[in-house]
Every structure is written in structure tokens, then in C-alpha cells.
Amino acid sequence: MRSAVGVDLGGTKVQAVTLAGSGEVLGRARARTPGTGDVGAVVDAIAEAAGRAADEAGVALDALAGVGIGAPGRVTRDGTVSGAANLPGFGAPVPLAGLVAEELGVRRVVADNDVNAGALGEQRQGAGRGVEDLLAVFAGSGVGGGVVLGGRVRRGAHGAAGEVGHMVVVRGGDECPCGRRGCLEAYAGRVAMERKARAAAAAGRPTSLPLQDPDRRITSGVIAAALEQGDALTHELVDGAVAALGAGIASAVNLLDLDLVVLGGGLTEKLGGPFADRVRDAALPNLFVRPATLRVVPAALGDLAGAIGAALLALDAA
Amino acid sequence: MRSAVGVDLGGTKVQAVTLAGSGEVLGRARARTPGTGDVGAVVDAIAEAAGRAADEAGVALDALAGVGIGAPGRVTRDGTVSGAANLPGFGAPVPLAGLVAEELGVRRVVADNDVNAGALGEQRQGAGRGVEDLLAVFAGSGVGGGVVLGGRVRRGAHGAAGEVGHMVVVRGGDECPCGRRGCLEAYAGRVAMERKARAAAAAGRPTSLPLQDPDRRITSGVIAAALEQGDALTHELVDGAVAALGAGIASAVNLLDLDLVVLGGGLTEKLGGPFADRVRDAALPNLFVRPATLRVVPAALGDLAGAIGAALLALDAA
Numbered sequence: 001m002r003s004a005v006g007v008d009l010g011g012t013k014v015q016a017v018t019l020a021g022s023g024e025v026l027g028r029a030r031a032r033t034p035g036t037g038d039v040g041a042v043v044d045a046i047a048e049a050a051g052r053a054a055d056e057a058g059v060a061l062d063a064l065a066g067v068g069i070g071a072p073g074r075v076t077r078d079g080t081v082s083g084a085a086n087l088p089g090f091g092a093p094v095p096l097a098g099l100v101a102e103e104l105g106v107r108r109v110v111a112d113n114d115v116n117a118g119a120l121g122e123q124r125q126g127a128g129r130g131v132e133d134l135l136a137v138f139a140g141s142g143v144g145g146g147v148v149l150g151g152r153v154r155r156g157a158h159g160a161a162g163e164v165g166h167m168v169v170v171r172g173g174d175e176c177p178c179g180r181r182g183c184l185e186a187y188a189g190r191v192a193m194e195r196k197a198r199a200a201a202a203a204g205r206p207t208s209l210p211l212q213d214p215d216r217r218i219t220s221g222v223i224a225a226a227l228e229q230g231d232a233l234t235h236e237l238v239d240g241a242v243a244a245l246g247a248g249i250a251s252a253v254n255l256l257d258l259d260l261v262v263l264g265g266g267l268t269e270k271l272g273g274p275f276a277d278r279v280r281d282a283a284l285p286n287l288f289v290r291p292a293t294l295r296v297v298p299a300a301l302g303d304l305a306g307a308i309g310a311a312l313l314a315l316d317a318a
Numbered sequence: 319m320r321s322a323v324g325v326d327l328g329g330t331k332v333q334a335v336t337l338a339g340s341g342e343v344l345g346r347a348r349a350r351t352p353g354t355g356d357v358g359a360v361v362d363a364i365a366e367a368a369g370r371a372a373d374e375a376g377v378a379l380d381a382l383a384g385v386g387i388g389a390p391g392r393v394t395r396d397g398t399v400s401g402a403a404n405l406p407g408f409g410a411p412v413p414l415a416g417l418v419a420e421e422l423g424v425r426r427v428v429a430d431n432d433v434n435a436g437a438l439g440e441q442r443q444g445a446g447r448g449v450e451d452l453l454a455v456f457a458g459s460g461v462g463g464g465v466v467l468g469g470r471v472r473r474g475a476h477g478a479a480g481e482v483g484h485m486v487v488v489r490g491g492d493e494c495p496c497g498r499r500g501c502l503e504a505y506a507g508r509v510a511m512e513r514k515a516r517a518a519a520a521a522g523r524p525t526s527l528p529l530q531d532p533d534r535r536i537t538s539g540v541i542a543a544a545l546e547q548g549d550a551l552t553h554e555l556v557d558g559a560v561a562a563l564g565a566g567i568a569s570a571v572n573l574l575d576l577d578l579v580v581l582g583g584g585l586t587e588k589l590g591g592p593f594a595d596r597v598r599d600a601a602l603p604n605l606f607v608r609p610a611t612l613r614v615v616p617a618a619l620g621d622l623a624g625a626i627g628a629a630l631l632a633l634d635a636a
Contacts, residue, residue: 286500
């Protein structure tokens with residue numbers, strides 16, 4: 001049976017899967033991402049996880065159709081990664097696909113941006129099954145996305161397509177962690193939301209968010225709990241995120257005339273369908289097509305989306 | 319030689335061209351658009367202009383590869399037009415391609431949105447020659463656009479792709495003539511700009527714009543002249559248009575990673591390259607790809623873009 005290994009290279013972990021051509025996950029493995037900036041150690045961790053995922057599937061590496069990698073930052077068609085802010089050693093260009101091919105002794109290794117891979121995974125095997133055109137939006141610490149058109153991920157002139165988090169939703173608006181203003185991520189990214197929460201608390205705003213410890217991250221779980229407790233500040237921040245997601249999605253849909261948006265990332269994982277419904281309701285007033293047929297649905301593959309999508313890239317390329 | 323007739327159906331005029339497969343314009347003709355709401359009269363005007371354009375080229379109608387129509391509103395793949403606000407009789411669905419085919423006795427008649435056709439015309443024969451992927455933005459009385467990817471116009475799920483004028487640039491911002499809020503068109507469309515000018519003048523703001531006569535339209539030429547005279551209100555409105563165009567274009571480019579935007583419509587025709595440069599400068603702070611390689615260039619085909627693009631649609635379909 002035709003199969004490929006897909007690897008999702010994250011800032012803290014490497015997730016690998018072996019995927020059959022049928023879409024079945026035959027094996028999976030995880031490794032820790034070495035955070036030292038040593039590119040060779042990262043390549044070793046990828047190779048090790050890929051090898052274990054293939055082993056678990058009972059497939060020899062040289063019997064694979066190929067290996068796909070989803071990597072943070074910008075990824076060119078030849079598999080060179082650069083500008084990965086959260087992955088030490090991958091700021092300047094790294095020919096990652098070539099290095100992994102050499103390490104594994106596998107001829108066909110392809111790579112794309114991790115969020116693009118996640119979008120492809122959701123389109124083919126997740127919440128977008130059967131739909132050829134969609135936008136995936138992953139709202140986590142930042143906001144990333146991927147545009148799938150005709151069943152293929154749009155890569156763009158520089159491998160940088162799908163930066164939905166940096167679409168402008170309020171011209172000249174709030175500062176984004178990226179340094180620009182008014183980006184979707186400035187409202188719907190967790191890093192930006194945490195900054196706003198800390199600023200509001202410092203200005204005396206009462207909140208049940210655990211902001212006393214500056215090193216404690218305000219995770220999606222913490223946000224979900226504070227919502228549950230009726231914390232007004234948290235409700236306000238989430239309302240802002242929903243409104244910005246709605247505006248950004250409406251812009252993308254008006255430009256591309258899409259019928260499906262898949263919404264993933266931490267907040268969606270915690271808050272589920274009702275959160276996706278709120279985002280759709282926020283997009284609605286700005287949608288051009290009437291009656292609006294747009295569906296906004298939660299992602300279905302969780303943190304396997306990137307690895308599954310990366311495996312699909314390898315199968316597509318084979 | 320292979321050739322096709324392209325027809326651009328506007329609210330006031332019908333523009334037809336005969337285009338050779340080489341891209342050369344072999345003939346052209348114009349007719350007035352009957353504004354009575356009589357669909358049959360509009361079909362007659364299209365057929366008449368198409369016939370004269372073919373005559374001028376010395377091509378018999380039955381020797382054409384086909385006829386393409388660019389029509390306002392939403393156009394489905396089978397050539398049905400609906401929702402054309404400025405064309406009486408074309409609000410409810412009209413099977414325009416079929417009606418024109420019957421009238422002309424030509425088998426292959428295809429249709430798309432007029433702005434999509436214009437985008438295709440510019441990509442193949444105008445300012446986008448040699449570039450496969452681009453966004454065209456036409457800022458006239460409203461703001462329309464077209465997305466060309468891989469040399470083909472993106473039509474979308476409902477034939478409504480390319481509505482760049484209704485991308486959200488200021489969430490909850492100014493009211494757009496379409497009734498929504500914060501759309502690009504609310505800042506960069508001439509109808510919206512004229513409304514703002516009238517409101518400012520009514521509130522006592524001095525201006526050299528000729529607003530005394532409520533029936534006199536504030537055309538792009540009038541705006542260009544007022545800019546020339548240093549009218550502060552006009553400068554402010556044009557600054558707002560430039561800023562909004564920059565934000566909307568940045569959003570589209572961040573989503574699709576494009577290297578070229580073609581800017582057309584009245585204001586660009588009057589103000590030319592320097593206006594396109596200002597729009598690029600306004601987009602720059604919000605562009606994700608660094609260094610920014612985006613070019614924003616004025617459209618090259620003027621008011622023939624739609625007819626030429628419509629002819630290309632027919633040639634592509636043949």
C-alpha cells in the first residue's frame with residue numbers, strides 16, 4: 001500500500017505520522033524539538049520521529065512514497081525554511097528538506113509551511129473533506145492560516161500565502177506582536193490577548209485571570225475557564241477576537257468567494273462549535289454573497305493536522 | 319486566424335472588440351445601453367455592437383471562436399447574470415449568454431463578471447503581461463476587482479470572487495454604499511467620497527468642489543482638478559482612499575502572496591503612476607513579506623480592459 005510519513009516541526013515538539021494513501025493513520029511518533037539553535041539536532045529529531053512513525057506502521061523508509069515536512073516560517077518549493085521566529089537556528093535559510101533526505105536516506109522529501117500543511121490536512125482528511133476550496137484559520141498564540149484552492153494549498157510568490165493573521169481588520173488599529181498595526185492577530189492571537197489583559201490589569205481593571213505570575217502563560221484553557229467564571233475582561237477580549245476573526249474571514253471570503261472556513265487552534269479546541277458559530281455570526285454582516293452560504297466549522301484533526309497534511313504533500317508529490 | 323468578440327456590458331454603454339488569438343484588437347464598436355429595463359433591447363444592443371466589431375475586423379460571426387461577455391453583477395458559469403444594481407432588468411437572473419447566442423446565431427457565448435473580465439484583460443494584454451498571478455483593483459464609482467491565479471480568473475463558489483471593494487479595512491468603520499460598514503469602497507469609491515464631501519460641505523466645511531448642484535457628479539476629473547487647486551477636503555478624501563486601498567491590498571497580498579497589483583478606474587486614470595505609488599506606499603507597512611517585492615501599477619487598457627478580457631474568455635473556452 002502507498003504511504004508517506006508526514007512531520008510537523010513545532011517549536012516544542014516534532015509530531016510524525018505515517019499516512020496511507022487511503023488517508024488512514026498507520027503510525028505516529030513524537031519527539032522533543034531541540035531548542036538550542038543546533039540545526040543538525042533538529043534534523044536528527046525529525047529523522048528519529050519519522051523513523052519511529054514508519055516502524056510503527058511496519059513500513060520500511062525506502063518503501064515510502066516520500067516524507068513531507070510542515071515547518072514554521074517561510075518555506076520555498078525546494079524545502080528551504082527561513083524566518084521561523086520560534087525555532088532557534090531557522091531564522092536564516094536552512095535547506096531542511098535536503099538535510100532530512102540525506103539523514104534518512106530517502107530520496108523524496110518535500111516541505112511547506114506548517115499551517116499550510118495543517119490546512120491541507122483539514123481539507124483532505126478533516127473538517128473540509130469533500131470541499132475543494134477553503135480557508136483554514138488557526139488561532140493560537142498567533143493567528144495563521146492556509147488557503148486551499150482546487151484541492152491544492154496556495155503557496156504564493158514567496159511561499160508566504162495564507163497569512164490571514166496579518167490581514168488588516170482595523171486600519172491603524174491595535175499593535176500586533178508582529179509590529180504592524182490592526183492585524184487580525186492583534187485581536188485574536190493569544191499573545192496579543194494576554195498583553196491586553198496584562199495592560200488592563202496593570203491599569204486597575206479587576207479580572208479573575210491569573211496574571212500575578214508574569215511567567216504563567218494565559219493559555220486557551222485559562223481563557224476558557226475565565227469565560228466560564230464570567231470574567232468581564234476575558235469576555236471583552238474574546239468578543240474582540242470573535243469580531244476580528246469575523247472581519248478577516250469576511251474579507252477573505254469576499255475576495256475568494258469561499259463556502260467553507262475551517263477554524264482551528266487553542267481557543268476553538270476549548271470552545272468548539274459555539275465559538276465557530278459566533279465567528280460566523282460576526283462575519284455575516286460583511287459577507288457580499290446573499291443569502292450567505294458560508295459555513296465556519298471547527299477543525300477536526302487537532303494537533304495531527306500539520307503532520308497529516310505534510311504526509312499528503314509527500315503523497316501528492318510522488 | 320483565430321479570433322473572438324468580447325463585449326463589455328456597462329450601465330451606459332456596450333463596448334465590443336474583435337480580438338485575434340495573438341492579442342491584437344482587430345475591430346471595435348460601441349452602442350448605448352438601453353436603460354429601460356427591457357432585457358431584449360439590451361441583448362439587441364450587445365448583438366449589434368458585436369456584429370459591427372466583427373464586421374470591422376472582416377470576420378464573419380460564424381468564423382469566430384466565440385463571443386465573450388463581461389456583465390455587471392453576479393455571473394454564473396452558464397452565463398446567467400443577476401444582482402446588477404446599475405442595469406435595469408438584470409436584478410433577477412437573466413440567462414444572458416444563451417439569449418445573445420440565440421440572437422447572434424453563434425454557438426459559443428460565455429460570460430463572466432465585467433470586472434473579472436477586466437482583470438483577465440489586464441493580466442494577458444495589459445499591465446500584467448507575463449505575470450500569472452495578480453489582483454486587479456478598479457476604483458471607480460464603486461470599487462471592484464478580480465483575482466487572477468495561474469492565468470485564470472478566480473470565479474469562486476457563486477461567481478462572486480474578487481469583491482475587493484467589500485473587504486473590511488476598518489471593522490465597524492464608515493458606511494459603505496452597499497449598506498455594510500468599513501468596506502474598502504466606503505473610503506475609495508467615488509460615490510462614497512462624494513457623499514462624504516457633501517456631508518462635510520453641509521456641515522460648513524469650505525471646499526472648491528462644485529457641490530452646489532446636487533445633480534452634478536463629482537467625477538474623477540473633478541477630483542483631480544480640486545487636488546490640483548489644493549482643496550484641503552479633496553486631499554483628505556483622496557488620502558483616505560489611498561490609505562484604504564493600501565490596507566485592502568495588503569490584506570489580499572498577505573492572504574495570497576502576490577507580487578503584482580494592477581490598479582485601474584477613474585482616479586488612477588486621472589492621477590496615473592504617482593497615485594499607484596502612493597497606494598503601494600500605503601500598503602507597505604502592512605505587508606508580511608520582507609523585503610516587500612510588491613508592485614502596484616496603473617492599468618494599461620483603459621475602458622477596453624473588460625471587452626478584451628471578455629474576448630479572452632471566449633478564446634480560452636474555445
